[in-house]
Amino acid sequence: MGAIVTLPLAENSRPMRVITVNVNGIRSAASKGLFTWLAGQNADVVCLQETKAQEHQLDKSLHYPAGYHVYYHDAEKKGYSGVALFCRRQPDRLIRGMGWPDFDGEGRYLQADFGDLSVASLYLPSGSSSEERQAVKFDMMARLMPQFKRLRQMQRDYIICGDWNIAHRNIDLKNWRGNQKNSGFLPEERAWLDELLGAAGWVDAFRVVNQEAEQYTWWSNRGQAWAKNVGWRIDYQMITPGLAGKVRGAAIYKDQRFSDHAPLTIDYDLPL
Amino acid sequence: MGAIVTLPLAENSRPMRVITVNVNGIRSAASKGLFTWLAGQNADVVCLQETKAQEHQLDKSLHYPAGYHVYYHDAEKKGYSGVALFCRRQPDRLIRGMGWPDFDGEGRYLQADFGDLSVASLYLPSGSSSEERQAVKFDMMARLMPQFKRLRQMQRDYIICGDWNIAHRNIDLKNWRGNQKNSGFLPEERAWLDELLGAAGWVDAFRVVNQEAEQYTWWSNRGQAWAKNVGWRIDYQMITPGLAGKVRGAAIYKDQRFSDHAPLTIDYDLPL
């Protein structure tokens, strides 16, 4: 038998894999196999939203996957919101929140820095439950825009992952016509993403490699939304332009259902 | 073929069947087949406790079994307590509560009169959740005793069915030794039943025909209580002495599980 020769890839050609998923309760998602699935994904960074737990309620054995540095940033209110990061490599720095007490108390932003790359888990408020919450969402959007513009001036690369709770274009949800007055597809919300992805210079990493319709990441639990694929694309990895050319592939995982959102995986041609 | 002759039973020899069951949520019990089972029982009166619903939340088709006059007496607080009566024959009179606003607002007593017989559904407070609730239970017991003594002076027969939340004797629960300091088997509670069944002259209908041990009607949901038959007999049909000789049979139904309590059926040699 001849010897099998494997050519090792150059260090900087192994892709960096980033997964983002709104888990709608990390304990629920865990019970549906999220961590088993993650163990096979070989992700470098995993960004979670809506953990709906406080760290003291979690199991060391279950919710702290082996081989990762695990960071939770919880809401003060029990069972509400919360984001997390699982990082293969130990970050040089961790940033919890935006420095805004109202936003930060809801556990909505967690950032890890690795050299000149930052990866963040963001959970934008939903506006669907009331007028008041829609006002909070608009307020957060207004405060976040200058922040995102500022980050673009830094000499750093950013990957801001998360549940942005806004579908961008008609192609990004099944019933765009019927949802123009609904939170998540309001003209002001779409214009905000237009600005982020236009004047502010950010890039929707998924769309770099995939321009197809019906690429949804969220389906309502009501009715037969999942079965009929009546979905929305509201989970994104937003990246600074220097990374755009390094998006190698993107995938939405629908074979299992861990929550009402599907995981979004993007591979980048980056060393990490 | 020869003619089949069936001898009709005399009117007053058909037994009257009374069933009592704490349903721990009538909607939950319904989903587990309570009403399907009841339809085959041919009961004359069914006494329910812990309906945990207000009448407007119930389905006419499901929670009002055909062939019965149905009466619910709900707690003011949603999802809490509540008793009900299903009566094959229309009662001459219906009595809601004891005339005590605190007790009656919790939906704990409902009585139907048929000629000189009264059948009631009673739900005595539980004392297990706090010292305060144990005090309420003791207070109710103190007020009920003179009431039950008064009823004994009436020229009527009474069947007071329900969840009395007290096991009477050592034989009436699995771990009597370990429960002597626990609500439901406190010395004061047992003494109260001693008085009811002694000086006050009431009769525990089940014990008229069954003196065996391990005749439980309730099992904790915690641990393996049901599987290990670690139960308590806390549901009774308490009757006036004139009915004692008419208890024909008694049964606790354990083949299906509608709630944490089992239905208690007693047949009486009474016309109704």
Added chain:
DNA sequence: CGTAGTATG
């Protein structure tokens, strides 16, 4: 542990 209610999405 299990049935409810409520908030939130």
Added chain:
DNA sequence: CATACTACG
């Protein structure tokens, strides 16, 4: 409709 928390038992 689904995941949480809370009350109550």
